[in-house]
Amino acid sequence: MNQNTIVGLLAGFVLVVGIIAMASDHIGAFFNLPGLIVVIGGTLAATYISRPVADVQRLLRNLPALFRDPPDSFDDDAAQLLQFATRYRHGNLRAAERELAGISNPFLHAGLRRVTDRGALEDLTKSLQYQISAVRTRDQGEVQILYAMSTFAPAFGMLGTLFGLVHMLSGLGSSGLDEIGGTMAFAMITTVYGIIASNLLFKPLAIKLERRSARRIVQMTALMEGIVQIHGKRHPMLIKETLESFFSDQPATFAGPGPLTLVKA
Numbered sequence: 001m002n003q004n005t006i007v008g009l010l011a012g013f014v015l016v017v018g019i020i021a022m023a024s025d026h027i028g029a030f031f032n033l034p035g036l037i038v039v040i041g042g043t044l045a046a047t048y049i050s051r052p053v054a055d056v057q058r059l060l061r062n063l064p065a066l067f068r069d070p071p072d073s074f075d076d077d078a079a080q081l082l083q084f085a086t087r088y089r090h091g092n093l094r095a096a097e098r099e100l101a102g103i104s105n106p107f108l109h110a111g112l113r114r115v116t117d118r119g120a121l122e123d124l125t126k127s128l129q130y131q132i133s134a135v136r137t138r139d140q141g142e143v144q145i146l147y148a149m150s151t152f153a154p155a156f157g158m159l160g161t162l163f164g165l166v167h168m169l170s171g172l173g174s175s176g177l178d179e180i181g182g183t184m185a186f187a188m189i190t191t192v193y194g195i196i197a198s199n200l201l202f203k204p205l206a207i208k209l210e211r212r213s214a215r216r217i218v219q220m221t222a223l224m225e226g227i228v229q230i231h232g233k234r235h236p237m238l239i240k241e242t243l244e245s246f247f248s249d250q251p252a253t254f255a256g257p258g259p260l261t262l263v264k265a
Contacts, residue, residue: 002069005208012200035160035190039197042156043149051145059142066205070212074219077105078243081226084112085236107131107220111227121231128224132217139213146206150198157194161187222246 020030047056080103087096097116103109110131114124164187222243229239 002067005067008204009200012196016196016200030189030192032160032186032189032193035157035164035186036193038160038163038190039153039156039193042159043152043197046152046156047145047149050148051141055141056145059145062142063205066208066212073105074222077103077108077219077223078226078240080105081108081112081223081230081243082236082240085226085230085234085239088115088230089233089236105223108223108227111224112230115227115231121228124231125224125228128227132220132224135220136213136217139209139216143206143210143213146202146209150202150206153197153202154191154194157191157197160190160193163187164190218246 080099084096084099084103087093087099093116100109100112100116103112107128111124111128114127164183168183168187225242225246226239229242
């Protein structure tokens with residue numbers, strides 16, 4: 001599990017519970033099941049209306065992954081790329097193809113396969129760029145869905161509050177002050193649900209997904225540049241330096257004379 005995400009959610013939960021405990025002697029006033037249904041159900045309904053159903057369902061399936069540390073296989077991919085580059089530059093195509101058979105990254109495998117097929121450099125570059133563009137478009141779509149949900153949630157919270165106010169006002173003539181106060185509190189808590197869902201769940205998850213997507217695109221771009229340089233039979237050390245340059249502003253550095261090793265700073 002991703003510790004930052006879990007700690008952040010727990011801290012937010014403790015903060016909300018602490019405010020509830022300090023703000024009121026009637027903790028039950030902060031629980032409103034119909035209001036929660038309005039916020040969650042309305043947010044999902046509006047999201048399905050505004051985005052393709054397949055995209056929303058894919059995002060919902062992938063949400064649990066945001067609570068775990070992402071698998072980062074870039075070190076292994078880069079090491080395999082450099083091993084392939086060494087074999088290919090020396091003209092040992094059979095050994096290069098054996099290296100290719102052990103590569104599990106589909107993007108890297110497809111690119112190096114085109115190199116062994118001796119395809120044109122322009123076709124190779126376009127193919128890799130199209131794959132990167134497809135990943136970027138998919139990730140941006142999921143980020144936009146989360147940002148949209150963060151916008152819908154407060155709006156439906158306000159809608160639930162308005163419903164509650166209408167109910168309160170409709171019985172104003174026959175209700176006492178105690179009943180009016182309870183109904184008013186019951187209505188207002190729906191807005192609280194919407195604000196919490198937006199700012200403690202949907203927006204943070206959108207930012208996290210955005211950052212992960214940016215790192216994935218950088219890694220794919222670095223691999224693409226390495227593949228292009230292998231096509232030109234550049235020296236593996238020069239390819240290694242190129243890969244390192246993509247992460248010069250990251251809190252990690254590549255070290256070691258052998259295969260690429262990602263050393264956390």
